[in-house]
Amino acid sequence: MKRFLIAVVAVGAYLANTSAQSVTSTQDDKVIERFDANNQVALQALLRFGFENRIPMGIVLNDRSLCETTIDFKSKNTRLRATLAALISKVPNYNWTIENGTVVLRPTAVMQDDLTLLDMMIPRFAAPAGPLKEQRLYLWMDVRAILRPDEGTILNSLSSEADIKYPPLRLTNMTVEQILNTLVSRPPYGAWILHPIANDLRQAVADSEYVTFLPYGEGPSKMEAVSCSSAVIKEDQ
Numbered sequence: 272m273k274r275f276l277i278a279v280v281a282v283g284a285y286l287a288n289t290s291a292q293s294v295t296s297t298q299d300d301k302v303i304e305r306f307d308a309n310n311q312v313a314l315q316a317l318l319r320f321g322f323e324n325r326i327p328m329g330i331v332l333n334d335r336s337l338c339e340t341t342i343d344f345k346s347k348n349t350r351l352r353a354t355l356a357a358l359i360s361k362v363p364n365y366n367w368t369i370e371n372g373t374v375v376l377r378p379t380a381v382m383q384d385d386l387t388l389l390d391m392m393i394p395r396f397a398a399p400a401g402p403l404k405e406q407r408l409y410l411w412m413d414v415r416a417i418l419r420p421d422e423g424t425i426l427n428s429l430s431s432e433a434d435i436k437y438p439p440l441r442l443t444n445m446t447v448e449q450i451l452n453t454l455v456s457r458p459p460y461g462a463w464i465l466h467p468i469a470n471d472l473r474q475a476v477a478d479s480e481y482v483t484f485l486p487y488g489e490g491p492s493k494m495e496a497v498s499c500s501s502a503v504i505k506e507d508q
Contacts, residue, residue: 301326301351306344306358313340313362317376318494320358321462322487326351327455328462329370329448331377333385336364373452384468384475389448391417396442396450402434403454403461403486410450411476418473435459435488451482459488464497 303324308316314330314337321328330337342361346354355374359367364379393413398406437457442450455461462485468475475481485493 303346303349303351303354305347306354307346308342308344308358310341310343313337313342314497315495316342316344317358318462318485318497319491320354321374321460322485322491322494324351325458325460325487327373327452327460329373329375329451329455330462330464331375331381331385331389332464333378333382333467336362336378337376370448370452371456373456375448375452382468384470384472385465387472388414388468388476388481389446389451389465391447393445393447393450394443396440396445398440400436400439403437403484404434406437406440406454407463407482407484410447410454411482414447414476418476435486455484455486459486461486461488462494 301324306320306323308319311319314332317328317330317337320326332338340362342358344358344361346357349357352369355367359365359376365376366379367374367376369375391414393410396410396413398409437454440453442453445453451463451465455463464483464485466481466483468481483497485497
């Protein structure tokens with residue numbers, strides 16, 4: 272394992288001027304050959320749906336519906352939108368949209384702190400090439416700089432030579448949600464989960480665990496480890 276430890280003031284100018292790769296609109300017309308869920312917790316079923324079909328996903332998890340609802344579902348040779356509509360209809364109090372190729376699931380009533388965070392505008396976002404779990408730390412750094420401007424930031428993560436490396440990324444004038452969607456919409460795709468914020472957004476961003484990333488290229492084990500009892504998994508830091 273190698274240790275990724277950087278005291279950050281700003282991202283260096285060495286980053287390539289790379290445009291975000293996003294899933295094309297043809298994803299909307301994708302045919303889902305088959306998907307079955309047999310009495311499976313909704314959160315796990317939805318994450319498995321994204322993983323098996325390589326569909327980027329974002330989930331706002333501030334409602335217990337995804338953790339307290341189990342799903343029985345079968346589909347065969349249906350379009351993505353029709354499959355999603357039927358699948359999400361089994362989860363009370365949740366809506367879905369497709370945002371530039373990323374399926375985003377959010378409660379009908381989203382908490383104000385979640386909206387504030389997701390709608391937060393980041394003037395300039397940049398991350399060097401590396402694993403997704405490292406690139407997401409640069410977004411955390413930007414959010415902290417806005418909400419906790421009096422504090423410095425140290426990025427600390429463990430990575431392995433086996434980790435899938437994503438290309439460098441540079442974005443301008445995008446919201447946190449748009450950046451999250453862009454991060455997971457690059458092959459081999461992935462999912463992000465925004466965990467419940469306990470009425471104190473500034474405190475919630477004290478560390479980076481308010482958002483979990485699940486890269487599909489790392490296999491299903493992390494998705495299976497998402498715990499509805501805590502609504503969080505511990506990522507390697």
